[in-house]
Amino acid sequence: MFDLSHYLPILLFLGVAILLSSAFVFLPIIAARFTGAHKPTAEKLTEYECGFPAFEDSRSQFDVRFYLVAILFIIFDLEAAFIYPWAVSVFSLGWTAWFAMMGFIAELALGLVYAWKKGALEWE
Structure with a gap:
């Protein structure tokens, strides 16, 4: 009845x-086991991104305004992504x-x- 060869x-x-x-x-997990990368040492556990130890709990809450600014950035970034193709073809699309x-x-x-x-947008 059904031809499954198409799938x-x-x-x-x-x-x-x-x-x-x-x-x-x-x-990568297997390669880490064979190369010894899974054995933590004091040098491997040091901070390398910011250069100093964390001074607060990593699970602390951020201010809501941080998220609002991030969302506004994403919205206006998407606006630019929509406007560019529209601007290229606006004369052929019409009023x-x-x-x-x-x-x-x-x-x-x-x-x-x-x-x-x-x-x-106010930051304290």
Whole structure:
């Protein structure tokens, strides 16, 4: 009734993907066991990113404004990603696309004004 041979390439692709992804996960673990990288020493446990020991609990809570600034950055970064292809092809798309983009920019500007008025961009 059903011809399952059409699914063979998909199953082969899925098998190769699972094999490669598991190799990328487990081969470094095995290599670390053989090279001795899993044995911690005082030198391996030192701080190397910031240069000084942590002075607070790593599970401490961040201020909500940090997350708000991060979300605003992502939103306006995506805005730039949407505006560039639109600007390249705006003359061939017509007035409908122009008004749609102006509505999109107006909505983002309204969100920025709201965040500004709420004090989300103020840093103490």
